[in-house]
Amino acid sequence: MMSSLAACGGDSDDESGKDVTLRVNLFGKFGYADLYKQFEKENPGVKIVETAEGDLGKYNTQLTQRIAAGTGAGDVVAIEEGQAVNFLASADKFVNLQDHGANDLKDQYLPWKFEGATTADGSTTIGLGTDVGGLAMCYRRDLFEKAGLPTDREQVAALWPTWDAFIATGQKFQAGMKGQKSKFIDSATNTYNSILMQGADHTYFDKDGELVIESNPAIKTAWDKALEMDEMGISAELKSFSPEWNAGFKNGDFATIACPAWMTGYIKDQAGDANAGKWDIATVPGGAGNWGGSWLAVPEASENQDIAIKLVKFLSSADGQLAAFNAVGNLPSNPTLYDDPALKEATNPYFSDAPVGQLFVAGAANLEPVFLGAKNQPVRDAVENSMRAVENGKRSPSEGWSTAVKDAEKVAG
Amino acid sequence: MHLRDRLARIDIHGAPYFFIAPFFILFGIFGAFPLVYTLWVSLHDWSLLGGNEGWVGLENYSELLADGYFWNSLLNTFAIFLIATIPQLIAALALAQVLNSSLRALTFWRIGVIIPCATSVAAVGIIFTMMFARDFGVVNWLIGLVGVEPIAWNQERLPSWIAIATMVDWRWTGYNALILLAALQAVPKDLYESARLDGASAARQFWSITIPMLRPTLMFVVTVSTIGGIQLFTEPLLFNPGANSITGGDTRQFQTSAMYVVEQAFTGQRFGYAATIAWILFVVIVVVSLVNSLLVRRIRSVD
Numbered sequence: 001m002m003s004s005l006a007a008c009g010g011d012s013d014d015e016s017g018k019d020v021t022l023r024v025n026l027f028g029k030f031g032y033a034d035l036y037k038q039f040e041k042e043n044p045g046v047k048i049v050e051t052a053e054g055d056l057g058k059y060n061t062q063l064t065q066r067i068a069a070g071t072g073a074g075d076v077v078a079i080e081e082g083q084a085v086n087f088l089a090s091a092d093k094f095v096n097l098q099d100h101g102a103n104d105l106k107d108q109y110l111p112w113k114f115e116g117a118t119t120a121d122g123s124t125t126i127g128l129g130t131d132v133g134g135l136a137m138c139y140r141r142d143l144f145e146k147a148g149l150p151t152d153r154e155q156v157a158a159l160w161p162t163w164d165a166f167i168a169t170g171q172k173f174q175a176g177m178k179g180q181k182s183k184f185i186d187s188a189t190n191t192y193n194s195i196l197m198q199g200a201d202h203t204y205f206d207k208d209g210e211l212v213i214e215s216n217p218a219i220k221t222a223w224d225k226a227l228e229m230d231e232m233g234i235s236a237e238l239k240s241f242s243p244e245w246n247a248g249f250k251n252g253d254f255a256t257i258a259c260p261a262w263m264t265g266y267i268k269d270q271a272g273d274a275n276a277g278k279w280d281i282a283t284v285p286g287g288a289g290n291w292g293g294s295w296l297a298v299p300e301a302s303e304n305q306d307i308a309i310k311l312v313k314f315l316s317s318a319d320g321q322l323a324a325f326n327a328v329g330n331l332p333s334n335p336t337l338y339d340d341p342a343l344k345e346a347t348n349p350y351f352s353d354a355p356v357g358q359l360f361v362a363g364a365a366n367l368e369p370v371f372l373g374a375k376n377q378p379v380r381d382a383v384e385n386s387m388r389a390v391e392n393g394k395r396s397p398s399e400g401w402s403t404a405v406k407d408a409e410k411v412a413g
Numbered sequence: 414m415h416l417r418d419r420l421a422r423i424d425i426h427g428a429p430y431f432f433i434a435p436f437f438i439l440f441g442i443f444g445a446f447p448l449v450y451t452l453w454v455s456l457h458d459w460s461l462l463g464g465n466e467g468w469v470g471l472e473n474y475s476e477l478l479a480d481g482y483f484w485n486s487l488l489n490t491f492a493i494f495l496i497a498t499i500p501q502l503i504a505a506l507a508l509a510q511v512l513n514s515s516l517r518a519l520t521f522w523r524i525g526v527i528i529p530c531a532t533s534v535a536a537v538g539i540i541f542t543m544m545f546a547r548d549f550g551v552v553n554w555l556i557g558l559v560g561v562e563p564i565a566w567n568q569e570r571l572p573s574w575i576a577i578a579t580m581v582d583w584r585w586t587g588y589n590a591l592i593l594l595a596a597l598q599a600v601p602k603d604l605y606e607s608a609r610l611d612g613a614s615a616a617r618q619f620w621s622i623t624i625p626m627l628r629p630t631l632m633f634v635v636t637v638s639t640i641g642g643i644q645l646f647t648e649p650l651l652f653n654p655g656a657n658s659i660t661g662g663d664t665r666q667f668q669t670s671a672m673y674v675v676e677q678a679f680t681g682q683r684f685g686y687a688a689t690i691a692w693i694l695f696v697v698i699v700v701v702s703l704v705n706s707l708l709v710r711r712i713r714s715v716d
Contacts, residue, residue, distance in 0.1 A: 048703065057656060068461045086682075090462040156595030189598040189656075378680050381657050389663035392568055411681050 018045035020304050022220040022311060023074035024198060026052045027059035029265045030078065030130065031327025032315060039314055046307060059376060062194040062343060069092050071410045073299040075308035079127050081293050084116050085374045087126060091119050100309045102117035102128065108318065111334040112369030117295045127295025128316040131330035133260030135194055135289035138267060139356035141352060142278045143255040147176030153354060157282040163195055163225050163335060166285040170234035173255060186245060186254040187222045188391050192226035194276060196257035197370055198289035204380070204408065206375025210413040213379070213405055223387070230391050237391045246270045260291040261331030268350045281354040288363035290370060297405065331360045338365055375412050382407035457687035461678060468684055473689035483690060485665055486673040493669065497578035502634065503543045505589035512590065513597045526587030537580055537653025545576045567652055573667040580648045589634050596630035597623065632709045636702050644700050646671040654711035670694050
């Protein structure tokens, strides 16, 4: 096809026959701008065009649509944690990276990260890992100080070894704020997800794909704990990724937010330069946890598969992951980097020079994989929706729970 | 000679079909085929990525009839449609009357009313969502001036309907006004003159001449508004920004049927079921359009 294009153009330039535009479809921030430049330099004639959708839900919908249609998905796509099982069920829509040397790269990734994008029979791998979402707790030093709480990150971490201690700290915070607008947490839903992802090796679905929302105690525990925070009046009740939530980072509407590594970049963007140094990071209650993280895949429909695979390997390599970490804070899924001083000793000036490398790496090494079913996203949406209805006083907690279960059963089919 | 005759006959009888063929071919490809294919999909268990997973007959349809969320979305759709369309048509008619009189800078005003229609719906959605925001919205500030408590516009049912209807009206009132204006200008002036000679009041002239003369145009405007209203999607979607916007609020208080189609197809990945909703929605539009045209037809013709 390329040669015919060149013939049509009647271009005598030698390079024109090799010109390829690679379209990369991502969500949020992957921090690849410099890596693209490097790749373009090392591969003359290749041009990379990235599209990044800010809203993950919208991205997932579009990606599914385009993968199903077999066109328009681009040459390289990001698959988010919650979508992996879904796409693995249609693994034939993606290039099997095992046919292109993925098995030789296996050791580069946390074992569960590699398995997460590999079919159950082990024969097909559709994506190579980029980051993992090791959890920490981001907090506002200035608001803590106002509320009479310690601000030093070691002392702050000591305030909340458990989620119960976290709630108690929240009450102290709220009392100390004496009726001012700032709340302790942003919303029940984000806290709920953090607790849930720490609680078990699976969430809404067991490994046979059966919906276990009622029989998996981790879900109800996380649900109750999160709504307890709302009842205590320590939640700002803001919907994730809404304009009010975004503005909340800047205006100090909430003093803490459970933050996976990738969220540090988001907070910095939303809170802006004016708030540099007001944020800090401490460990998350209840030990380590994971929220999010992605793989890069090449759709079968891509017309430039070979060079796209090369780009995927390049971006997900140790060097690529480290560059992305430095650019936007995404935590590498390559465990060899965890001993690398460039990662281990990294600090984040925006977050009061918090030792992000140490904080996130400490959690990542102990991460246990959490199995998410193919219909994880719609079930999670249904549960979060119902939780927000409870937060906004539209339903009682028990009505909310029964609606969540009913809706989950409906969407799980 | 025979051949020439035959060619001439084909020319005379066949040419008209040939000339209108492009429309029917395009309609067949982009109109009829999707319609029939959607019907076919709706009779199957069809997952978005996995494709056809087997014939289920009318199972999707019986599930739909018992689906509370579908009826909820239909209620929302019709409520928003009525709240939006009735004031909109009255305002458009009034605007058209004003624009039909001799104003200064008439062209300026006429262009002015169509500008909202030319703005991007995304921009309208974002601006109106900010105006109707609970904490820092200008609408709550305004009603606060007259002592009304702030309203959580996108959390309560009726307020959210009103806010979305406002967005729809902002975009479409001017457009309908221009269409009605064009029809008004086609009304022969001598009808009004003779009515005046007979001593008819302005109101009488309006009801006995203007409205009947506008009947075909009103029918068009009502039908187009109906189709647009029942397919309403973008405005309510943008009114619920952030996570999970497709459900139209935490309790689905303003999820329209078109949104429910998309939710089932792409979040739920149930393509067959989504096709079922789409088909029922199509039937609803046909029925409502027929009812509308019957209603409009009741307007007495001038002759």
